[in-house]
Amino acid sequence: MARYEIFVTYKQGIFDPPGATAERALRNLGYAGVEEVKIGKYIRMVADADEATVREMCDKLLANPVIEEYRIVTVEEA
Amino acid sequence: MARYEIFVTYKQGIFDPPGATAERALRNLGYAGVEEVKIGKYIRMVADADEATVREMCDKLLANPVIEEYRIVTVEEA
Amino acid sequence: MARYEIFVTYKQGIFDPPGATAERALRNLGYAGVEEVKIGKYIRMVADADEATVREMCDKLLANPVIEEYRIVTVEEA
Amino acid sequence: MARYEIFVTYKQGIFDPPGATAERALRNLGYAGVEEVKIGKYIRMVADADEATVREMCDKLLANPVIEEYRIVTVEEA
Numbered sequence: 001m002a003r004y005e006i007f008v009t010y011k012q013g014i015f016d017p018p019g020a021t022a023e024r025a026l027r028n029l030g031y032a033g034v035e036e037v038k039i040g041k042y043i044r045m046v047a048d049a050d051e052a053t054v055r056e057m058c059d060k061l062l063a064n065p066v067i068e069e070y071r072i073v074t075v076e077e078a
Numbered sequence: 079m080a081r082y083e084i085f086v087t088y089k090q091g092i093f094d095p096p097g098a099t100a101e102r103a104l105r106n107l108g109y110a111g112v113e114e115v116k117i118g119k120y121i122r123m124v125a126d127a128d129e130a131t132v133r134e135m136c137d138k139l140l141a142n143p144v145i146e147e148y149r150i151v152t153v154e155e156a
Numbered sequence: 157m158a159r160y161e162i163f164v165t166y167k168q169g170i171f172d173p174p175g176a177t178a179e180r181a182l183r184n185l186g187y188a189g190v191e192e193v194k195i196g197k198y199i200r201m202v203a204d205a206d207e208a209t210v211r212e213m214c215d216k217l218l219a220n221p222v223i224e225e226y227r228i229v230t231v232e233e234a
Numbered sequence: 235m236a237r238y239e240i241f242v243t244y245k246q247g248i249f250d251p252p253g254a255t256a257e258r259a260l261r262n263l264g265y266a267g268v269e270e271v272k273i274g275k276y277i278r279m280v281a282d283a284d285e286a287t288v289r290e291m292c293d294k295l296l297a298n299p300v301i302e303e304y305r306i307v308t309v310e311e312a
Contacts, residue, residue, distance in 0.1 A: 048267035126189035
């Protein structure tokens, strides 16, 4: 059993709607100093699977390699 | 107290990352017939507030009028 | 090619974290009349697939039948 | 101008619907070794604001302290 952390973010130049919405809402709350907000996913997984398999899960379901990039950190190995 | 349903969708031409990710994942699951998937928000709200106020909540926080459009349906009036 | 609208909501009694977060943020913005906010998904799909197949897509990927329920509306038939 | 990374996760014991949905979908894709998936938010912010102010933004809008916890990392100071 291993433990992974996965950070999914939009590729440079890809529009990030939840980030844009949060950015706007923060300014509406009075935080004028907010310049940019990007919202990605922070996934923690426990699995009986090696890193190559986790990469496959990202490519197929957890991320969309066309628009997103991700970084996998192995926190604890089997 | 009134009850509202709010449908938030991206404006035409705005890229929809969660939709693109689901589209790709469905094809990876074998559903070759999937042409397009768009994922918006379906919000249900109970509030002591009139529709104009709910519109304001959408503009400020629940949606981002720059990239999203929304439709409010009053299900039950106070 | 058919066109579907799918409404995904949490089953009664299932906790809805994005809804709870929006509810709290709206009150922080000064909307004291907000009683309850539930946030589900509003999916629009174009697919060469019948409704039974769309139901299968929901059960496998678009929703989690253990915690969510969904309603499929066929907007336009092939 | 400072740069922050914010990791938002559900508090222990709080149900995580997107995580549960991804977990189920991964098993449906054939990944039987998947034990647990938790999906949080990975926010990157550029702002003319100190860490205390970013903490306030989290408490008010980016997270819900009742159900979520967050960790702020200052990547680059003004």
